[in-house]
Amino acid sequence: MKRFLLYLTVAIITFTIGYNINLIYFSDRAPEQPINFSHKVHAADNSIPCLYCHIYADKSTISGVPSVQKCMGCHKIIKTDSPEIQKVVSYWEKKEPIPWIKVYNLPDYVYFSHKRHVKASVPCQRCHGDVAKMDRITRQTVIFGVPFLRVSPLKMGWCLDCHKNGAKEFIGGPVRNGTDCWTCHK
Amino acid sequence: MLNRRDFLRVVGIGSAGAAAGFALAELNAPNPARLIPYLIPPEDIIPGVANWYASVCRQCGAGCGIVVKVMEGRAKKIEGNPIHPISKGGLCARGQAGLQVLYNPGRIKNPLRRIGERGKGEFQEITWEEGLTILSKNLKELRDRGEGDGLYLLTSPISGHLKLLLKNFMNAYGSSKYFAYELINYENLRFANNITFGQNSLPHYDIENTNLLLSFGADFLTTWISPVNYSYAYGHMRQGRPGLRGKVIQVEPRLSLTGANADEWVAVKPGTEGLLALAIAYEIVEGGYYKGEDRGKWLAALERFTPRDVAKVTEVAEERIIGIAREFSKTKPSLAIGGENVSSYENGVSNLVAINILNYLAGNNIGISGGIIPNRDIEKSSFIPVNSLMQDASKGKIKTLILYDTNPVFTTPGAVKVEGQLKNIPLIVSLSSFMDETTLLSDLILPTHTYLEDWGDNFTEPSVGYPVATIMQPAVNPVFNTKSVGDIFIHLARNLAGVFQKEIPWTDFGAYLQASWKMVYNKHKDMKEIRETTFEEFWNNLLSKGGWWKEESQAGKKVYISVNKITPYLPKGPASFDGDDKDYPFYLTLYPHSSYMDGRGANLPWLQELPDAMTSVVWGTWIEMNPERATTMGIKEGDVIEVESPFGKIYAPVCLYAGQRPDTISIPIGQGHKFYGKYAEGRGANPLDLLPFKVDERTGAVSHNSTKVKITKTNSPGRLVKMAGWTKELGRDIVQTITPEEFQVKEG
Structure with a gap:
């Protein structure tokens, strides 16, 4: 009887640990996108600036996924023989948008503005990681091919940490009203 | 201590547990959110940034300029257009609810x-x-x-x-x-203005700059003609001029929101407003405030309407009539307006003519700031x-x-x-x-x-x-x-x-x-x-x-009103009501409600849930009744009563309302739809069912204050939903009062 209780306790504890490991470290690992798009090829190899495609990042709360028209703007000519580009072309010909999967997702009750952060010259990489090194977009740092800790947990403590201390390097001090509830929860 | 076998068991169970937990979390993982880009991005849209389009509100006839906030092709909010001369950035509740007109589930989707x-x-x-x-x-x-x-x-x-x-x-x-x-039309007013001022179009009532506003049943803060513009003007008249606060006297049997804002409420007997206006006119001429050459003619035309005689009919004291007349003539500029309530008797035009001539007699307030400013004539209304x-x-x-x-x-x-x-x-x-x-x-x-x-x-x-x-x-x-x-x-x-x-x-x-x-x-x-x-x-x-x-000032165009021309249009006596006094003891006054207007707003849930400004009732029809009169009849608030006129009957709960004459009951128009979408249907009662087919002979505009009714308490179940639960102070001294005697002792 006593032994059985021990087994049960061990099972419950390890179950919880297993569940949480998945939740914390693996829940939003890099999803497979409808098109095998590589940020590495675009941002690093061809040095295209972020804002060339994410055109609303300095104008709006959202950064904006490039329109299919934008993709076609270059790929009418470039690399037309690649099977992945042909997927883009087929979306364009069907007049359908590409259903990308969202990797960075904030809950509804958080108000976040890209514009504010970009205007304060916070580099994109600060939150999104070194995207230019990723073939597939991921929120985890990759160590020896194994996805590990996330670049940005997108948790409130992480936001506040930067609002309090981290902002020094961009605006010379803590964010004004940066810890006010209504700054982010409107 | 654990032996080897137990240790292995524990490790095994532990690994299995962890794996199961991991797998369950994997299964529970939410579906990934999708990011759907534009195929071709519209040039004038930045997602997340609103576009505002200027337009015009059509929730009533006032024609307020609006701006509509549109994000990614969806209308999100409507506000008043700040540079528009009518709305001046303001917008009423009906205008705000325009979004629910657009996205209403009751809309007809196909031919x-x-x-x-x-x-x-x-x-x-x-x-x-x-x-x-x-x-x-x-x-x-x-x-x-x-x-x-x-x-x-x-x-x-x-x-x-x-x-x-x-x-x-x-x-x-x-x-x-x-x-x-x-x-709810203004044909009677148009007709009366044509008679008195020779103006076919409705004028601009310059409430903004007047010093004394004498309003006969014009609920200009909620429904009358152009409520947003008048509300702005009212605010300016009261508080916008340092050292000067315009006075408002409201004459009506039921205290409207405008009445509640006024300095004085004259609870006149229904149907006698026109006579009261004539008595005031008589006093203006008799008291020498009117200085025209035809003073004798006016006196002769008005001699039947001495304050003493009219006081008996209107149930307004003689001294009070005289007092209003003197104040109205002495204060410059002053303005008298006749609203929906007086124009909706069967002699609506006569009442309005009687009210209009006050403006003429008390110093010709026509064409001056703070008076009646004529608008350019427009084409005839159809x-x-x-x-x-x-x-x-x-x-x-x-x-x-x-x-x-x-x-x-x-x-x-x-x-x-x-x-x-x-x-x-x-x-x-x-x-x-x-x-x-x-x-x-x-x-x-x-x-x-x-x-x-x-x-x-x-x-x-x-x-x-x-x-x-x-x-x-x-x-x-x-x-x-x-x-x-x-x-x-x-x-x-x-x-x-x-x-x-x-x-x-x-x-x-x-x-x-x-x-x-x-x-x-x-x-x-x-x-x-x-x-x-x-x-x-x-x-x-x-x-x-x-x-x-194009903003332009109006040249002061003086008018001359000839007595002989106007006399045939003056009211001969009180407005007539169907139903004799014995069988039908209550006057019935209906009013367009600030939320529903003539009933068109009833299908918008925002307006249904908006508490009525005076009674705080939501989602239904109510019957406003004087509390003391109700007590003598054994009627409590919330009791469903039957209101019967010679032409029909309706049932609705009573709302005790102290701003109501004892011989009058009032019901808002707008509810009681049989077929108008799920929010309006089967809600409340349509008081228009009580009305006779009566119009003002001169214009054909429907008179909705034209019948008397009787009321009977019923045991029907029904509910009065009110936001404000209690009208008593419960000893909390919220409103501090003082008797006139104490006041005299204290303040000398």
């Missing part, structure tokens, strides 16, 4: 053709092509038979180029039967007296009736029995956004855009002393498979061909509107106010500003 019996509500969805073909075929046949005049078009009072288009269409068709109908329309219907003169944005079945008195009369009409076509009582009876329903999806313009009437034109532009794409009214008629014209092509050659209503404004521009481009050098520039500015107006 419909009746398949069952008329009034049963059995319709079949058809395409636009079919719907328009049915109608144009009918119109062609009608004209070929030589019965072109049998086409009747009944709309709400509209203005601007849509009205012009409809008129052109009807002319080209050969029918002169284009009419407008609305329950209002149709409801009795003549019903006569035509019963005689079978109406062969085809096209209805647009009007609901006569709901908004006419029960005794008119519109529903029965409409049965004689072979084809009824309804151009409506919503299924309402009248649309239900039609044979063909062509759903229209709401005002947030449509092109149009509006020539404000009454304006603020100078002409104001407001442009309506589509803020969002059509939500359902609907069409613009203008487009429907342009399409019909194309189907009918021939002369129509010459009269109405445009491809769509937007193009017509632009072409018309191009004509306006070409005619006026030399004016120094128009700085734009090309029409395209002018048109763009028009759309971004929301309209065109």
